[in-house]
Amino acid sequence: MEMIALPVAAVLVALALLHAYWGTGGLWPGSSRDTLAAQVFGGPLGTPMPSVTACYAVAGLLILASWLVLAASGLLSAAGWPTGLIRSGAFGVAGVFVLRGGLGYALPRLTSGNHTFARLNRAIYSPLCLGLGALTLLSLLG
Structure with missing residues (x-):
């Protein structure tokens, strides 16, 4: 279903661009x-951001997922x-996102500890x- 796949891919590309921005040293939405790190990665105060390589790797995977x-x-x-x-790859994309979304409510690291991240995780991520x-599943099954 093209009407569903296109906005999903657009969001994935936007997320890829955000991760690439972080890889270049961008700080939004932080200061x-x-x-x-506290807002988008979690962990105790002082937890470092993932490396530049990790940011670019996630950006690349999100572009692959959109494709x-x-x-x-x-x-x-x-x-x-x-x-x-x-x-199969697109079903894998759907599975990864459903798994991440579900684990976001189940894993203690994602639901407690850093209150800023836990709140954003429950409300947005x-x-x-x-x-x-x-x-993604709906676009594949529709």
Whole structure:
């Protein structure tokens, strides 16, 4: 279902750009590396942000995920790639997001400790992951 796949892919690209921005040293929505880490990574105060390499790796994986979602829906060419592999990859994307969203409510590290992160995780990160996973599944099954 193209009508679902396109906005899902757009959100994935936006998230990829945000991770790349962090990889370049960007601080939004924080005001320092410490406040950014507290808001988007969690852990006790002073927990360092993931490395530049990790930020870029996540950005790359999010771009790959967006391509898989679009290719599985027929909106982008997957010339040379087996349809089954593309669809399996897109189902994998859905599974990863559903798993992350669900674990965001279940794992103590994601639900307690750093109160800023725990609050943002419950209000934004986990629901976003669950929504992306569910919409990806819907685009594949629709």
